[in-house]
Amino acid sequence: MISVQKLLWKTERNKDIFNEEISTKPMGDNHTDTKGYLDMELLRFTTAGSVDDGKSTLIGRLLYDSKSIFEDQYEAIEESSKRKGDANVNLALLTDGLRDEREQGITIDVAYRYFATPKRKFIIADTPGHIQYTRNMVTGASTANLAVILIDARKGVVEQTYRHTFIASLLGIPHVVFCINKMDLVDYDEKSYQKIKSEVESFSSKLDVKDIRFIPLSALKGDNVVNSSENMPWYKGGTLLYILENIHIGSDHNHIDCRFPVQQVIRPHSDKYHDFRGYAGRIAGGVFKPGDEVVVLPSGFSSKIKSIDSFDGKLDEAFAPMSVTMQLEDDIDISRGDMIVRNQNRPEVGQDVDIMLCWLNKKAIIPNGKYALKHTTNDARCMIKNIHYKVDINTLHRLEDDKNIGMNDIARVTLRVTKPLLYDKYSRNRNTGSVILIDEATHETVGAGMII
Amino acid sequence: MKSYNLTHLKELEAEAIYVIREVASQFENPAILFSGGKDSITVAHLARKAFFPSNVPFPLVHIDTGHNFPETIAFRDKFVSEIGAELIVGSVQESINEGKAVEEKGYNASRNGLQTVTLLDTIEKYKFDACLGGARRDEEKARAKERFFSHRDEFGQWDPKNQRPELWNLFNGKKNFGENFRVFPISNWTEMDVWQYILMEGLELPSLYFAHEREVFEREGTIMAKCDYISQKDSEHTVKKTVRFRTIGDMTCTGAVASNASDLEAIIEEVAASRLTERGTRADDKRSEAAMEDRKKQGYF
Known part of the structure; x- marks a missing residue:
């Protein structure tokens, strides 16, 4: 535990607390x-x-x-x-x-x-x-x-x-x-x-x-x-x-692959907004503009963005990590967990996903055990289908014979999910490439997974 | 190439709106805890934005100690009617009348701690499964460890050592029957962020935040408003001063600061130059080093 000396703290805020002789302007x-x-x-x-x-x-x-x-x-x-x-x-x-x-x-x-x-x-x-x-x-x-x-x-x-x-x-x-x-x-x-x-x-x-x-x-x-x-x-x-x-952080978000996980459907049913049907969510990647042709997954129906709406007025474009509401030209059945993307740039779709898993709970992982899973705005269940290896986090060696995954362990695991996930590799997009596992009895968050 | 950058206020806003929408999606019966202070006004405003053009789908819940500034109550009623939300008031006086809470004694007596009883009762009565609040992590050291989605057991208690890890934007609101959540959409905001946001959005605030003349007295270095709910000692002389409040709570535990800041720009300048945190004016936090942690464990905001 490091301690520092208190020097002239109250009287001179711009005196250095660590070394009196150095004076920095706050x-x-x-x-x-x-x-x-x-x-x-x-x-x-x-x-x-x-x-x-x-x-x-x-x-x-x-x-x-x-x-x-x-x-x-x-x-x-x-x-x-x-x-x-x-x-x-x-x-x-x-x-x-x-x-x-x-x-x-x-x-x-x-x-x-x-x-x-x-x-x-x-x-x-x-x-x-x-x-x-x-x-x-x-x-x-x-x-x-x-x-x-x-x-x-x-x-x-x-x-x-x-x-x-x-x-x-x-x-x-x-x-x-x-x-x-x-x-x-x-x-x-x-x-x-x-x-x-x-x-x-x-x-x-x-x-x-x-x-x-x-x-x-x-x-x-x-x-x-x-x-x-x-x-x-x-x-x-x-x-x-x-x-x-x-340091340049403008490129830390993915502005290439358009991904809009629908969080909620907004239908005001008011006189003024009688026909308003908006899809609310946070942009997970890419740039969306009114007029863009889009595809809704998993249904596969296509439409065009009619408008991007917000409390402050209509927007010309929306990108990660903005929270917006979109309307489409066509009436399509869309609900929470669906994803709006561009036709020529779709996420991967699959029920078997390979992840690097960090275990967060005192109760060790149960091989072939079942857990609740959250991914973007989707809820599902999953089974631990296969534990490939554990990583020795100090030497980075793969321990292929050690499959006891306890708290703080990191392992490569294959999950079998009850329904197809719409995902990208974690290295491509942190928003669409991450999952958490939840114990179905205690409801505690027990695992954090990065899709490979 | 065009750069796609959000300003920090826009990014904080987007995060808060996402959290508020998650609450609407993951819970059946949420509410917004509304004190009439700047933080809960900000949360209520963010909720308006989150569901636009729909109305805010949650009622506002005010836990009234009966010792509030009259300005706060007037503002509350006006605000609620403007945004078209339902208002539910939990009364500490009623909890006292029913014998569930006991009034503190002594000259430092405050109903601040009693709010927990009324709050938990109100949550139970209306069966709220998630209560949105305006607490921020920069306010107090126990709050720095708080999650966005903060789990409470069937007694309304917070267990700081057994909190769920919170990763990425994946919020886990799963719970057993009788348990509930407190949710803090502006966790990552600082006092300065809130003020800047209020300025940016042009939000209205109770007049207490702006410099005004008031009868006050000094107690243990804190300027307190003269009122019927505090018994002043003979040595505590009432004087007229130009003051404003940095936080708004119960009259018995909210201190004022001497200030001439009469508009938002002046307040922001004052906040930037301040050497005390805003909770430095709160007598409720000074009771012990872990005062906030202890109150939070019992179910405080």
Whole structure:
């Protein structure tokens, strides 16, 4: 658990909480520009690292420098640090929200934190790094655009680095930033950094991550987190915040394959909207425009988009991840779970699907067992038809003889579904390529699957 | 090539609308918990958008402590008639009269905690299986661990250590008989996001949010409105001040801030420069480090 010293917190907000001599201007000052705020993008990222790698310090610094820690929050953790006998204020307490977490000094659940700079709003899914919390990492990673993976410069690549990178790749996070932390403790030595970097490059080439970056930094001293480091002139890249603010996320959604899973049918039955029959849903991929010829699956009927409607008026186009309502030219029987697509670009259709499955429940998987399944807006049931292998998440080896799949295990599995699913490969589209399994007795979410 | 980017407010809006529509699809008898505060106004507005041009298919449920600001009640009634929704009021006074809840004693007495009793009773009486609320994860540390779809057992309790993992946009609203859900469509919004959204959408708010002159007194560093429901100590002098409220709850536990912000732009500027979270003005959260967690476990909002 990393602690930081409280220095001049209340009187000088722009003094650095970690090092008095460094003074950073809080970016929150620019928030008053209300116009700029309306143009901001949203970036969701996860942070992963092993114990004592400085993750809390890094998050603390990002939150502090963006003016997202408030006095009363700070006072509350200051008070509890004192009660626990800590000499310094423990910033990890900011994210440990539950009583048990504070008492045991561990993070049990995913904690969501928010901060903003004039360019972007950020949602951090802060996930604990311990092996038993793989399910939390998977949960946090499922909606992330970017993963921050911390590596201790003194220790280099460790088993957990493999696991974190593997999960980021498995969950299809488009961008992964490796932060080689604690550079101050290796005298800002370029060779140490390069050695770790090439090691990561060599094993991650076997994984499917589209965009990998490396940053040498010191979260404690503030090097390359928000401000460029004077101690590492050999590093020419951007700081972590620069990358978070500028990385291109416009292509993270699929804007090619048109997929519109129907969530609900809207029929007002009012005098004004007597004939209105709208299909409400969130675009899962592609760009839809009025006049587009479309096909409704599974029925296969074709029609044209009459209009795309919203509370704010009719829209010229709709793309992921917008929530809209569409009307079609023809009256077709359409209900929740159907999918509107383009004729020449259809999803795959099948009852037997191969998935990479992460098991999330204490109760182990039952081979040939039956589970409820959710996929897009569809509900179905499925059977675990075949367990092909389990993945050793630390070595990435396939364990073909081990088919006991318990909590936090990841396995390749074939499902037999009660009705055909309309799906894409997860690597092509996270929205149409993901499923969850639900225990039919307890109704708990027990499995997360990525369609291969 | 054209870029297809949503602004963060539009993306948050799309996420919230998706969640609200999931509630309509996955549950039989949902309701919106409506306090008359900015967050529940935002949720109700998002629900209007989600089902447009249909009306909002859920009633609004207000748990009335009987100690509300009169401005809140007036706004509530106007709002409900404007959006054409049904209003259901659960009365804490009735719960007290029926002996189900007991009034707190002492000079810090508040009916805030008693709301849980009335809320759970109202849920049971109308058999609501999902209640939409305007809680946000940035508000309070126990809420940072909250799910969009938050499961409650047959006693209305939240079990923070046994929450269902929530992945992608696949929300699991399956439950056993007697259990229900709280659903929080604006989980990922911050106070700033809500204000910016209100400005963008031109939403109307209760006058309490804007600077006005009011008789107030100070208690333990918090500015409280003078009212019949709080017994002031002799040392707590009433003064006239220009104030506004950052959150709107029961008069007994909602503190004001000295402010001249009389329009949305000024409020946004004030929020951006603020050094306290909005719940910093809430006496109900200051009772202990786990005050919110404990209340949530029992079934609080």
